[in-house]
Amino acid sequence: MTRDKNEYIIDDITSNYHVKGEAWTMGIIDVKVNHKTVRLSVDGERVLLWVLRTDLGLTGTKYGCGQGHCGACTVLVNGKAVRSCRIPVRMVEGQEILTIEGLTQNGILHPLQQAFVEYDALQCGFCTSGMIMNAYSLLKDNPQPSDSDIIRGMDHNLCRCTSYVRIVKAVRSAARSMKSGRRE
Amino acid sequence: MMEDKPQHVEFGNAVIDYPINRRDFIKVAGGGIIIFFSAGILPAQERAPRRSPAGQDLPTDFNAFLRVGADGRVSCFTGKVELGQGAVTSLAQMLADELDVALDSVDMVMGDTDLCPWDMGTFGSRSIRFFGPPLREAAAMARSILLAMAAEQLGIPVSRLTVKDGVVSDKKDDRKQVTYALLTQGKIIEKHLPAKPPLKKVSEFKIMGKSCKRTDSLQKVTGQTLYAGDIRLPDMLYAKILRPPVHGAKLKTVDTSALKNNPELLVVELPDMIAVLHKYPDVAEKALLNVKAEFDIPGSDLDNKTIHNHLLAVAPKTGEVISEGGNLEQGERLATKTFEETYADYYVAHAAIETHTATAKIDGDSVTVWPSTQTPFPAKESIAQALGIPARKVRIIMPFVGGGFGGKSFHLQAIEAARLTKLTGRPVQVMWSRAEEFFYDTFRPAAVVKIRSGLDDAGRIVFWKYDVYYAGPRGAEQIYAVPHHRETAYIHYTGMPGAHPFATGAWRAPGNNTNTFARESQIDIMAAKLGEDPLTFRMKNLGDKRMQNTLKAAAAAFQWQGAKAPSGRGYGVACAMDAGTCVVTMAEVDVSRTNGEIKVKRLVCAQDMGIVINPAGAILQMEGGLTMGLGYALTEEVGFKGGQILNTNFDTYKIPRFSWLPEIETILVENNDLPPQGGGEPPITCVGAVIANAAFDATGVRLFQMPMTPVRVKEALTKIKSEK
Numbered sequence: 001m002t003r004d005k006n007e008y009i010i011d012d013i014t015s016n017y018h019v020k021g022e023a024w025t026m027g028i029i030d031v032k033v034n035h036k037t038v039r040l041s042v043d044g045e046r047v048l049l050w051v052l053r054t055d056l057g058l059t060g061t062k063y064g065c066g067q068g069h070c071g072a073c074t075v076l077v078n079g080k081a082v083r084s085c086r087i088p089v090r091m092v093e094g095q096e097i098l099t100i101e102g103l104t105q106n107g108i109l110h111p112l113q114q115a116f117v118e119y120d121a122l123q124c125g126f127c128t129s130g131m132i133m134n135a136y137s138l139l140k141d142n143p144q145p146s147d148s149d150i151i152r153g154m155d156h157n158l159c160r161c162t163s164y165v166r167i168v169k170a171v172r173s174a175a176r177s178m179k180s181g182r183r184e
Numbered sequence: 185m186m187e188d189k190p191q192h193v194e195f196g197n198a199v200i201d202y203p204i205n206r207r208d209f210i211k212v213a214g215g216g217i218i219i220f221f222s223a224g225i226l227p228a229q230e231r232a233p234r235r236s237p238a239g240q241d242l243p244t245d246f247n248a249f250l251r252v253g254a255d256g257r258v259s260c261f262t263g264k265v266e267l268g269q270g271a272v273t274s275l276a277q278m279l280a281d282e283l284d285v286a287l288d289s290v291d292m293v294m295g296d297t298d299l300c301p302w303d304m305g306t307f308g309s310r311s312i313r314f315f316g317p318p319l320r321e322a323a324a325m326a327r328s329i330l331l332a333m334a335a336e337q338l339g340i341p342v343s344r345l346t347v348k349d350g351v352v353s354d355k356k357d358d359r360k361q362v363t364y365a366l367l368t369q370g371k372i373i374e375k376h377l378p379a380k381p382p383l384k385k386v387s388e389f390k391i392m393g394k395s396c397k398r399t400d401s402l403q404k405v406t407g408q409t410l411y412a413g414d415i416r417l418p419d420m421l422y423a424k425i426l427r428p429p430v431h432g433a434k435l436k437t438v439d440t441s442a443l444k445n446n447p448e449l450l451v452v453e454l455p456d457m458i459a460v461l462h463k464y465p466d467v468a469e470k471a472l473l474n475v476k477a478e479f480d481i482p483g484s485d486l487d488n489k490t491i492h493n494h495l496l497a498v499a500p501k502t503g504e505v506i507s508e509g510g511n512l513e514q515g516e517r518l519a520t521k522t523f524e525e526t527y528a529d530y531y532v533a534h535a536a537i538e539t540h541t542a543t544a545k546i547d548g549d550s551v552t553v554w555p556s557t558q559t560p561f562p563a564k565e566s567i568a569q570a571l572g573i574p575a576r577k578v579r580i581i582m583p584f585v586g587g588g589f590g591g592k593s594f595h596l597q598a599i600e601a602a603r604l605t606k607l608t609g610r611p612v613q614v615m616w617s618r619a620e621e622f623f624y625d626t627f628r629p630a631a632v633v634k635i636r637s638g639l640d641d642a643g644r645i646v647f648w649k650y651d652v653y654y655a656g657p658r659g660a661e662q663i664y665a666v667p668h669h670r671e672t673a674y675i676h677y678t679g680m681p682g683a684h685p686f687a688t689g690a691w692r693a694p695g696n697n698t699n700t701f702a703r704e705s706q707i708d709i710m711a712a713k714l715g716e717d718p719l720t721f722r723m724k725n726l727g728d729k730r731m732q733n734t735l736k737a738a739a740a741a742f743q744w745q746g747a748k749a750p751s752g753r754g755y756g757v758a759c760a761m762d763a764g765t766c767v768v769t770m771a772e773v774d775v776s777r778t779n780g781e782i783k784v785k786r787l788v789c790a791q792d793m794g795i796v797i798n799p800a801g802a803i804l805q806m807e808g809g810l811t812m813g814l815g816y817a818l819t820e821e822v823g824f825k826g827g828q829i830l831n832t833n834f835d836t837y838k839i840p841r842f843s844w845l846p847e848i849e850t851i852l853v854e855n856n857d858l859p860p861q862g863g864g865e866p867p868i869t870c871v872g873a874v875i876a877n878a879a880f881d882a883t884g885v886r887l888f889q890m891p892m893t894p895v896r897v898k899e900a901l902t903k904i905k906s907e908k
Contacts, residue, residue, distance in 0.1 A: 043467075046464065046466055046467070047466045049466075050464060050465055050466040053413075053414075054422075054463075054464050054465065055464075057416060058407075059407070059410070059413070059414035059416070060406070060407020060408070061407070062411075062413075062537070062538070062586070063413065063539070063615065064537045064538070064539075064618070065618040065833050065834050066617055066618055066833075067618070067833050067834075067835065069833055069834035069835050070537060070834055072537050099407070100405075100406065100407035101406070101407050101408075103406070104406055109402075109405070109406070113405040113406060116401065116404075116405045117397065117401040117402060117405055118397075120397055120398050120401065120800060120804055122268075122398070122401060122404050122405070123268030123269070123270070123587075123804065123808055124266075124267055124268025124536070124537070124538070124584070124585065124586045124587040125268065125400065125401075125404030125405075125409055125584065125586070126268075126411065126536070126537045126538045126586030126587060127537045128404050128405060129407050132405060150842075151842045151843055151845065152843070154842045155841050155842045155843045156841075157842075158537060158834060158839060158841065159537070160535055160536055160537050160587050160589070160812065160839060161268045161587055161808045161812070162808055162811040162812050162840055163804070163807070163808060164811055164840070164841075164842050164845050165807050165811070165845060165848055166804070166807070167842075168842070168845070
């Protein structure tokens with residue numbers, strides 16, 4: 001079994017996470033979500049994905065499998081792609097979370113979003129947020145990836161429709177336009 | 185034809201009835217299935233009368249299809265829904281071109297049952313093919329009337345007028361102009377024409393036939409698109425429903441007392457539904473773990489190993505003849521070589537990334553539901569039946585759908601959400617977990633195909649006896665010029681009582697993947713026996729010029745060099761007809777003799793799909809279908825033991841990934857003499873067959889079962905070795 005970097009991150013963050021047997025305890029958790037500080041009054045054991053989607057109304061992040069296999073729920077925690085369906089919200093206290101809704105700044109699309117539009121790199125669009133957030137993390141670590149770097153880095157994000165060919169092209173193109181200095 | 189409906193599905197200790205046509209109903213009832221409902225949920229006298237979907241017609245008034253707003257924007261109303269296939273773009277192109285308005289001035293209103301013309305559902309690659317023509321007619325009609333109105337207003341004869349982007353102007357003096365918006369002022373157009381105006385010829389197309397980028401991309405890349413699970417309503421509750429561990433299990437005892445102390449939870453207990461509701465879905469899910477339930481589990485020995493023998497044993501002796509010609513006995517006498525083979529495949533899941541989801545609310549006696557479904561109008565009827573209210577009290581508003589592939593023709597989750605909103609009086613969202621999705625999926629059925637065929641001395645196919653069990657007739661029709669043939673289908677893909685241990689249904693190009701795998705494998709077996717190049721053999725035995733042209737186009741792009749198989753190169757070819765489209769796929773594969781793994785290196789696909797409305801959209805569907813097809817060909821197989829589904833997530837149920845990507849090339853064969861044909865399903869049909877044929881070319885080993893897993897490939901390789 002080979003495990004990619006993302007899986008290690010998930011394991012690291014969720015190492016203290018136990019689903020069963022814990023009492024529900026309400027607490028105050030401060031996090032930064034999409035560049036804004038948010039104070040959550042929440043049971044720290046609740047799942048980040050559902051806190052984002054319900055408490056904060058950030059529905060761009062999707063539920064696909066609930067076990068970290070598909071990547072539809074991918075968000076960035078301190079710049080790293082993580083599977084929000086596997087993380088209790090207490091684990092992100094004081095951290096910076098970026099979701100798809102936070103990627104567009106002042107109405108300007110991120111080069112990745114622009115490239116996904118440009119290459120028609122989506123069909124139903126349900127995996128798209130996770131794809132873009134995972135690609136964001138990938139390009140941060142490796143600003144000039146080869147196609148095989150992209151394929152390896154994206155391999156744990158699933159698209160059933162499936163737009164893989166286009167997504168590889170879009171990520172490659174976004175890397176080029178980011179290199180030319182348009183935006184991080 | 186209503187093809188894509190599951191007939192029934194087990195649900196706890198009840199069986200939920202589905203809108204099915206009369207013939208199917210009698211068949212099911214006659215088969216001994218008892219259909220019943222929990223008392224109090226559905227009084228029999230309040231059941232809406234069954235309406236045969238085939239009896240429904242599209243409206244004749246063009247106003248039902250479109251409306252020019254006071255701001256000049258044009259709303260297009262369609263019962264079709266956007267699943268990712270791109271109808272949101274291609275239907276808009278058809279309307280915009282025929283009406284002469286800018287594409288970006290069209291707003292698509294899809295699948296709203298209060299606003300849109302009735303539609304049986306989005307499946308079968310039918311949107312452009314069958315909804316397209318009436319939509320274009322409606323737009324052409326509206327354009328003619330708007331021109332007549334403009335002529336009256338400007339005092340200029342219609343013959344002197346021209347339209348661009350919704351502005352009608354005088355050809356001689358473009359200062360004399362009036363907009364559609366001004367003419368209609370947002371009102372329904374009352375005038376009508378006695379005769380239908382002609383549709384635009386291909387040479388007159390301005391927007392159709394041109395590649396357009398998806399019009400839904402911007403909202404999808406920013407996370408703004410609303411799917412069924414993204415609907416938020418005040419006071420909404422998320423419901424989690426107790427599920428049986430296996431199909432056919434009956435609830436014996438249930439104890440929800442552990443939840444009684446939590447005032448935030450709402451618990452619904454019905455004979456056929458135990459649900460826990462909370463304002464947070466993850467809390468509801470955790471709470472459901474504390475419900476204690478015991479089930480009576482039926483015994484069943486059926487599993488992946490025994491399923492095919494079981495299916496053949498219970499199959500009826502007579503089937504439905506799909507196509508027929510000549511006389512089989514005479515054909516057998518003409519044959520100098522005969523071939524008899526059996527092909528089989530297993531259950532396959534739809535596995536859309538969005539699970540079945542629905543949000544529902546009740547206002548007085550009216551219910552509104554936002555479901556992820558391919559069938560909004562049938563869902564409206566099912567919900568009305570389940571709630572015992574008239575259908576006019578139910579409105580379906582379609583959000584975007586996160587993939588369907590046939591699986592979302594089935595809308596149990598919408599009924600669940602509607603029932604729970606009625607029971608609780610609060611808005612309710614039901615979002616199935618991935619395990620529920622695998623459990624209630626209407627799988628593509630396991631199927632068996634038996635073929636007996638023969639060649640004469642000239643190497644022509646002289647007879648072909650084809651029997652397909654459980655996959656259904658699509659793709660079983662004879663496509664080769666065979667003088668003596670009969671194709672028979674036994675049992676539709678929706679199955680019959682006593683056959684499958686769970687529900688089965690339509691799966692992208694239903695039946696055709698199985699039928700094409702069997703047919704095209706058999707063709708290759710005959711070609712190999714003759715020592716003839718598989719492409720040459722096909723060209724010789726095909727009578728259809730369209731298919732021959734498509735083969736030539738694929739061969740040119742692939743740079744196919746004729747050779748008898750096995751050549752060791754790992755080249756394969758397969759062709760199919762699906763939804764009116766000619767498909768040819770060629771492949772290059774590597775087969776590992778050590779671990780049995782097939783690696784698809786290259787796929788070339790050519791299609792003649794008649795007039796192409798959006799070439800970019802068609803190519804996107806081709807790439808998508810080819811890539812998705814790798815799954816059913818190589819790995820996808822639902823494991824089960826009796827009524828238990830062994831796959832509950834993507835860790836064991838393996839769908840295609842980035843790392844599987846072959847090099848893909850797509851070709852659209854120009855054919856503007858033919859109206860637009862299907863696009864969403866055809867490209868997936870040849871993938872299994874072409875890989876099987878390429879694997880044979882690589883190894884000399886024939887694979888008779890899909891998926892062609894490493895284990896099966898190794899078994900086949902070992903068998904050949906031991907036979908030698």
